[in-house]
Amino acid sequence: MNKTADRIAAAAFLAVGALFMAESLRLSKSAYGSAVGPNVFPFLLGLVLVFLSIKLLFETRSYSDAADEKPPRQYKKFLVIFIAAVFYAALLETVGYVITTFLFLVIGFQTMEKGALWKSIAIAAGFSLGVYGLYVKLLQGTLPSWPIWFQ
Amino acid sequence: MSTLSFLLDGFQTALQPHNLLFAFIGVLIGTAVGVLPGIGPMSGVALLIPVTASMTSGLSPEQAAASSIILLAGVYYGAMYGGSTTSILLNTPGESSSVVTTLDGYQMARQGRAGAALAIAAIGSFVAGIVALIGLVLLAEPLSNVALKFGPAEYFSLMLLGLAAVSGLAGKSMTKAWIMTVFGLLLSTIGLDNVSGVARFTYNISYLYGGLEFLTVAVGLFALGEVFKSILHNEMNSGEIAKIGRVLPTKADLKESAGPIARGSLLGFFIGVLPGAGATLASFFSYILEKKISKHPEKFGQGTIAGVAAPESANNGASGGAMIPLLTLGIPGSGTTAILMGALIMYNVQPGPLLFDEHPAVAWGLIASMFIGNVMLLILNMPLVKIFAKIIQTPTKYLLPLIIAISVFGVYAVQVTTFDVFLLLAFGLLGYWLAEHDYPLAPLVLGLVLGPMIENNMRRALTASNGDYLVFFEKPISLVLLVIAFLWIAVPFVMKLRGKSVVINEDM
Numbered sequence: 059m060n061k062t063a064d065r066i067a068a069a070a071f072l073a074v075g076a077l078f079m080a081e082s083l084r085l086s087k088s089a090y091g092s093a094v095g096p097n098v099f100p101f102l103l104g105l106v107l108v109f110l111s112i113k114l115l116f117e118t119r120s121y122s123d124a125a126d127e128k129p130p131r132q133y134k135k136f137l138v139i140f141i142a143a144v145f146y147a148a149l150l151e152t153v154g155y156v157i158t159t160f161l162f163l164v165i166g167f168q169t170m171e172k173g174a175l176w177k178s179i180a181i182a183a184g185f186s187l188g189v190y191g192l193y194v195k196l197l198q199g200t201l202p203s204w205p206i207w208f209q
Numbered sequence: 210m211s212t213l214s215f216l217l218d219g220f221q222t223a224l225q226p227h228n229l230l231f232a233f234i235g236v237l238i239g240t241a242v243g244v245l246p247g248i249g250p251m252s253g254v255a256l257l258i259p260v261t262a263s264m265t266s267g268l269s270p271e272q273a274a275a276s277s278i279i280l281l282a283g284v285y286y287g288a289m290y291g292g293s294t295t296s297i298l299l300n301t302p303g304e305s306s307s308v309v310t311t312l313d314g315y316q317m318a319r320q321g322r323a324g325a326a327l328a329i330a331a332i333g334s335f336v337a338g339i340v341a342l343i344g345l346v347l348l349a350e351p352l353s354n355v356a357l358k359f360g361p362a363e364y365f366s367l368m369l370l371g372l373a374a375v376s377g378l379a380g381k382s383m384t385k386a387w388i389m390t391v392f393g394l395l396l397s398t399i400g401l402d403n404v405s406g407v408a409r410f411t412y413n414i415s416y417l418y419g420g421l422e423f424l425t426v427a428v429g430l431f432a433l434g435e436v437f438k439s440i441l442h443n444e445m446n447s448g449e450i451a452k453i454g455r456v457l458p459t460k461a462d463l464k465e466s467a468g469p470i471a472r473g474s475l476l477g478f479f480i481g482v483l484p485g486a487g488a489t490l491a492s493f494f495s496y497i498l499e500k501k502i503s504k505h506p507e508k509f510g511q512g513t514i515a516g517v518a519a520p521e522s523a524n525n526g527a528s529g530g531a532m533i534p535l536l537t538l539g540i541p542g543s544g545t546t547a548i549l550m551g552a553l554i555m556y557n558v559q560p561g562p563l564l565f566d567e568h569p570a571v572a573w574g575l576i577a578s579m580f581i582g583n584v585m586l587l588i589l590n591m592p593l594v595k596i597f598a599k600i601i602q603t604p605t606k607y608l609l610p611l612i613i614a615i616s617v618f619g620v621y622a623v624q625v626t627t628f629d630v631f632l633l634l635a636f637g638l639l640g641y642w643l644a645e646h647d648y649p650l651a652p653l654v655l656g657l658v659l660g661p662m663i664e665n666n667m668r669r670a671l672t673a674s675n676g677d678y679l680v681f682f683e684k685p686i687s688l689v690l691l692v693i694a695f696l697w698i699a700v701p702f703v704m705k706l707r708g709k710s711v712v713i714n715e716d717m
Contacts, residue, residue, distance in 0.1 A: 063646045071388055078395055078410070086407050094671045096402035096409060099664045100395060107391045114384045129442070136440045140634070143613055147630040150621065159614055166610025170440070181607060189618055199263050199622055 061121045068114040075107030138169045155201040159186035212350055219573025232582045235280035239287020244600045250288035251544045252431035254281050258424055258552050259619030274556035275571045279578040289525045290586050293330040306488035306524040309496045313516030325458045326517045329466050331590040333522035337474035338583035341529020344478050352537040356562035361669035362680050366690035368663045371540035373694040375655055381647045389648055393656020396421055416628040423551040428616050429633040430650050434640025436612050466518035469499050477523030481530025491527035492520035544651030547658050
């Protein structure tokens with residue numbers, strides 16, 4: 059088990075628990091017709107989470123210090139795809155489903171492995187148009203269609 | 210008698226053409242999900258919830274719920290079938306419940322008996338599926354009748370027991386499992402309070418008033434977390450597949466595996482009914498059992514057919530057994546059943562003892578469709594196993610971005626806000642990080658699903674007792690449940706302190 063990671067996690071969960079406790083103190087303490095207000099359950103849970111985080115913090119002391127060998131990670135690939143996904147989400151409603159999905163997929167495929175551009179384009183186009191056609195035209199669902207300045 | 214007529218009604222529901230189609234699509238996709246390494250049954254079911262939601266949008270609510278749960282359950286047990294295929298052919302289990310199958314399955318494949326191994330896995334899964342269904346039919350009514358007598362205090366304690374069971378068995382560290390459970394419960398308190406209508410932890414963000422959408426969280430944690438891991442760890446499939454050869458098993462094979470299948474099915478079923486002990490544990494135990502009682506224990510690991518038949522029957526039996534606490538008590542015993550429960554709640558169908566009275570078409574339709582689905586799987590798997598083996602070769606470079614695109618589509622189609630898409634990506638990151646550091650994700654989802662119910666029952670019980678917390682200990686059934694919950698946590702803890710190794714469930 060990774061000592062640093064678990065310490066970070068324990069600290070984060072401790073903060074989350076404390077935050078929920080503090081915030082639930084601001085909630086109304088009573089509810090009409092009920093003896094228990096909406097503040098009780100989150101407060102108790104926050105308390106339990108704080109205790110558990112402290113327990114985890116103590117447990118990390120007995121971890122061995124030797125850092126485990128990590129195999130190389132593909133951070134670059136991941137970052138490109140993740141940022142592309144964030145842009146995909148951000149532009150989905152303004153640029154429309156078909157174009158954003160197509161672009162995201164082409165970028166994704168090419169980031170995973172360069173080359174075979176035409177195949178990537180064909181699969182991306184097939185997926186984005188296929189989903190749009192099936193879902194919007196056939197099933198009458200709602201998806202942002204084309205760019206808003208286009209309509 | 211009434212059970213039989215309800216079951217017949219269920220068959221009427223399940224045999225409607227569109228439901229047959231849904232069951233077929235479900236088991237087909239399920240098998241594919243099981244075959245593809247990297248997508249487990251949990252992410253498979255989570256990914257398909259939005260797809261089914263849009264497919265069933267033209268039906269009445271009750272029919273839509275029945276049809277989509279038929280499809281989703283099909284994915285669940287289809288994945289159990291498919292998981293064996295990669296274990297046998299590639300020596301890489303498609304999901305954790307078929308890890309044990311690799312021991313003898315891959316050896317059989319190397320000896321040129323892959324076809325027989327696959328066929329026995331399919332037959333074993335089929336038998337186990339039927340055994341689990343008979344158990345479900347027999348136990349459903351009596352169990353839900355017991356549960357109907359439960360008041361809010363008993364319910365609260367029962368759900369606490371469910372959480373204790375799952376958290377006590379999940380993952381490498383019990384502390385981490387508990388942290389995830391409590392974190393899930395805390396996340397469930399975000400949104401408008403059911404009782405008082407007070408907005409909790411929403412900070413005036415209007416999207417949060419309805420609470421965190423279960424679907425977004427589940428797809429993010431499981432499907433996206435899994436994809437991010439595959440990208441970061443550069444998990445590519447090499448695609449060296451063993452030749453399948455003759456598919457039909459010989460008479461000797463069948464004779465040799467009849468016992469293991471029967472024992473594996475029963476053992477798997479009973480393990481599945483217990484909350485927390487999922488298919489992985491069932492397959493593991495049944496393999497050990499067969500090895501213990503076998504006349505030739507040295508043959509295990511060398512490619513004996515019993516070593517494939519037993520765990521494959523057990524994991525399917527367990528997935529059927531896990532439906533019992535879900536349908537009758539409303540307590541999901543594993544991550545996948547928690548997701549199925551979330552799906553039912555999305556359709557305003559509350560699993561639990563009232564399910565059989567209020568939504569007989571959903572409950573019995575599902576049970577009947579599982580009969581039909583198992584037959585479909587057997588027919589599908591015997592001749593088509595060679596085609597499914599081809600799915601393994603789907604290049605990961607296309608698969609991973611496509612899973613992201615499907616997740617985004619699914620969440621947007623149901624929620625129609627980009628807020629949820631961002632939330633999806635955030636939970637994907639969180640899911641990757643947590644799983645990477647051995648924080649089990651199933652308890653988090655379980656907490657999120659059960660949270661509102663636990664809170665409501667707790668507050669109702671406390672209101673009835675005028676705020677006296679002793680009410681949970683004064684009611685005998687509630688007290689018994691709490692004691693069991695306590696023992697469930699305490700016993701492994703004490704055993705660990707005394708230096709015994711405790712069997713744990715790595716994921717469900």
